[in-house]
Amino acid sequence: MWLSGLKWMFLIIGTIIGAGYASGRELWEFFGSESGLAIVLFAILFFICCYVLMTISHQNRTEHYMPVLRKLMGKRLTGVYDYMIILYLFSTTIIMIAGGGATLEVLHIPYWYGVSIISMLLVLLFVWGISGMTSMNAVIIPVLIVFLVGTLFVFQWTTGFEITFDLTAQHNWPTAFTFTALNILPLVAVLAAIGKKIRHPGEIWIASFGSALVMGVISFLYNESLLIVAHEVMLYEIPLFAILKHYPYFMVLVMSGLLWAAIYTTAASGMLGLCTRFREYVSLPFWLIALVLTALMIPLTTIGFSTLIAILYPLYGLLNLYILAAILLYPILHRFDERPVP
Template identity: 40%
Template sequence: MIKNGIKIGLTIMGTTIGAGFASGREIWEFFTSYGLQSLVGLMITLLLLLLSSMVILWLSWRFETENYYDILVLLMGTHLAKIFDWFIFLYLFSGSIVMFAGSGAIFEQWGNSMVLGVLLLAIPLWIVLARGVRGLISLNSVLMPIKMLMMIYVGTLFLMNDQEVASHFIREHLKVWPSAITYVAFNVISLLGVLSTIGKKIRSRGEIIFGSVVGTFGLGLIAFLMNLSLLRVPNVDHYEIPLFSIIPNQPIFRVFVSIILWLAIYTTALSNVHGIIFRVQKKFPFSTGKLSFVFLTLIAPISFVGFSNLIQFLYPLYGVLNLYVLSLIILYPFQQL
């Protein structure tokens, strides 16, 4: 039970810690910008993430689901499930735009053009997609623990400086709890997409509970470290990638962090665009190379809106739109009483 539970916990963490999380932009946008009450917001988020993960895993285990659509049908019926199925297509498309903007932001951080960062993401994506996606899961499994350890190390090192909390935050006059709930709703589609596929590998309810607790605890540790660090950075909202505001001013280490972030962006973009093409090919029998070229050509120009601007607009928007799905997941066990 423990071994399988740890695997489930790591899956939950790997699904949630994407490029937006690792860059610190999500933590700033949904929590740190609210000041010290962000700590309360994180507690709300972790509780809802725990409950959501357990319900999704339980549904996948009980009904032996193979994909997120099976669970959507259980939650809302066939007609609404078809609507949300197309909504997930838009989610993947806009998520790809954000990743392109993130690549551009990393190159801007080093004084280069954003255009260069976008092109150096688009070209290898097209080459890999045209030839077939291989090794993506293996690359993610290697990157995930590196990302986690990097964030824990950077956060701990920064907090050891014993700096005071910054005096001003742009949303400290607002309540944090709506943002905390929206953040869970934003992540629930990704959790659905991954956790809905592993039900047949689960052997008991104990694995579901243990795995959910492990995943939530790991996420909470990293999120609290990042949030406490960013709370101590004056004008942290001026950074496209807030993580760079807390890492040591050592060129080699900053290069290492930049590479890890870029690889996280690359794998996320590859997964998203591959998901888009896989869906479109069910309707239109075009080659992967042609479709990937079309979609990458559409995505790249929109990314110049900017990494922080896109996250600030798109992520809360999808969080609000996903509130319906989140509420169905949380309330599902009570409907069975």
């Protein structure tokens, strides 16, 4: 039970810690000063969301996200969210593949070679299906967490641990809801894919609580570290490099490698959601579905996605808040539904 729970925990963390999070860009955009309470609220909301989604998936023995959507949204909205999730996963996976190619250019690897490498690794990963995905996360995510936390801890130690938590100055708490909502769609897609593989309710508690605790601690430590270099963050596209400025160049290379790993895990999570969804229509192995999808995605990596992101992300933000509310209200509404009529 403990091993399975940890396996699902790393799957959840791998879904959330993408390049945007690992680089510090997402945290800086959403949090910043007066955000200690917001991060605590985010951890609580994240725990509830993971627990509800995994419970629904486990109870319905799901293999893809459609049954979970029907439970949360009802029949009328399920179709809308189905297309939205497919578009979201497809577009973000394309962006991750493009980002994976661009990141390897730091090592003087040509862009298209980098795109080919990450694409081949994605297809190869799904030769082992879902077990390949969980095994990969069980290896990469602990390493990513150790290096990221270690870097932040050493930075805090060298600056005298300038961590503050003033309850009278916590005006940024509403961002906890928008930040949680940002990560809802990939969570729905990924956690619904493992419903049939969850054997014991204890696994749900371990995965939900463990991932919420890890994400909460890292987010708080990362945000406090970024506040120390706030005057320099705007000079860097990747805020993490403002922290790494005084580290040896070797550490910059190591963390660049870990950022690439975070891109890869995010791309793999998106591909998992797509493969499990399309598996309902085609009786093909996961790796072959992944190969077809990757072949469709690679030409699209040449398109500029700034306009697409500018249009889609605000829309996702609004729709994600709706599904976040549905998840948070689900335990209450479900409890009322189960009560016998007097």
